[in-house]
Amino acid sequence: MELFTISLPTSLQKSMNKLSNLLKEQVLDDLHIGSKEARQAIVEFLPISDQAICCQAIMPHFQLKEHGSAVYHAAATAIAEFVVSELEPSMLSTIIRRKYRNSHSADAAALERYCHDLLHGKEWDSLGTKFLDADRLRRKSKVTTEVEQFLQDNTELNVAGFTTFRLKPYRKELAEVVEYALDEYVLDKQYQEFISLLKYFVFLQDTKLPMVHLLHKGGHDFILYDESFQLLDPNPPTDRIVAEMLETEMNIEDMVISSLISVSPKHITIHTRQPDMQVIRTIETIFDQRVTVCVQCASCSSSLDELVQP
CATH class of the missing domain: 3.30.420 (Nucleotidyltransferase; domain 5)
Known part of the structure; x- marks a missing residue:
């Protein structure tokens, strides 16, 4: 019994194995059926092309009323992890280039670095990595919620189309990150220009x-x-x-x-x-x-x- 199919664009064909592994690991973790050493499989993920993977229910072990919600939630969590880890950088890049298409390319690259530091590489005062981990989990939860709702009503999920036309709360948050990064970039640029002016003044003094x-x-x-x-x-x-x-x-x-x-x-x-x-x-x-x-x-x-x- 086919439950749903997930497809990736050609540009992400090389990431199919990662998505497949995420799905399998998440379902195994979420569906605690049997002992850890011998859990009874109730679904399997089978590649049907270089760009698509199908979730098949294993009958008669799979019961829709009993296991359906848990499978959809596990799959949504895995897909959300894939979106945040694999697609988030390109989504930010797209937002930057659409919003600031008249900016110099170096400025766009700098904004991408600022966004990366805000979301992944920069500790926030004494909160440190705990804040970054919580912030990432919150973004991931927004994706999980929407993907789970979609899978409950649909049997085909095109990841590229879904991230482009759905996930409005998540994309809105990424746009806000870009706005904040732009403010930080402008302030830092002004400050560096100010420091350069002071350096020149000291040189002449x-x-x-x-x-x-x-x-x-x-x-x-x-x-x-x-x-x-x-x-x-x-x-x-x-x-x-x-x-x-x-x-x-x-x-x-x-x-x-x-x-x-x-x-x-x-x-x-x-x-x-x-x-x-x-x-x-x-x-x-x-x-x-x-x-x-x-x-x-x-x-x-x-x-x-x-x-x-x-």
């Missing part, structure tokens, strides 16, 4: 001090010293143009950059236990070869250990 030491207490808390380790004014007079630039573009926690630009040192030594922190990388970018990062030296080892925040 005359140096005022031969050396400064920047002790990083933790977070965005810094103490500024001269070459003799004498405390410097944390808020020295700033060039009016730079002050206006920083006021409009830079976060208040990064105002240490304003202080460094104001004293215009020939060399900066940053003493820190967090050399990979973004604000430190920004200072390195702006002041370029003037910067040395120290994680522990004779001058700072004791004082920094006392000052550093847990």
Whole structure:
């Protein structure tokens, strides 16, 4: 007895084995019939072409009233996993190119990278991978629900057509991800242009001090010293143009950059236990070869250990 057939487009022909394995594994996990060592098979998935697979009920073990809902749910879960893992990147790419068709191709590629980081590769503050896993499960659940409803009323599922003309809530969410990625891309691009402008300004500036030491207490808390380790004014007079630039573009926690630009040192030594922190990388970018990062030296080892925040 044939329950349903799932077909893939020619472009995904090589992924047929993955879909087939997902379907078989999910049905085996969901239908706990018999012992784990000897479960009685009630359905099987048979390839009927290079692009289609058929779900066949094994009679008389399969009973529609008893097993039908579980089979449809298991199959829908497997198809949802396939959509999210295999088709999601191309769906995002299609949304980007339709919505921003006049953008430069490099911009479209950058947006795809931003989307990937948002959905897969970037941890969200302290929530980390738990948030990413929960977010992925939520997207997958939207696909599962709609596929399951479709399989209960239809015997043929064309995956390409289904993802193009159905899955409205899921596609809407992907479009929102693209919108957010665009906002992040524009903000980052503006910030990078701003950093480049500051770097150029520093290049043109005359140096005022031969050396400064920047002790990083933790977070965005810094103490500024001269070459003799004498405390410097944390808020020295700033060039009016730079002050206006920083006021409009830079976060208040990064105002240490304003202080460094104001004293215009020939060399900066940053003493820190967090050399990979973004604000430190920004200072390195702006002041370029003037910067040395120290994680522990004779001058700072004791004082920094006392000052550093847990």
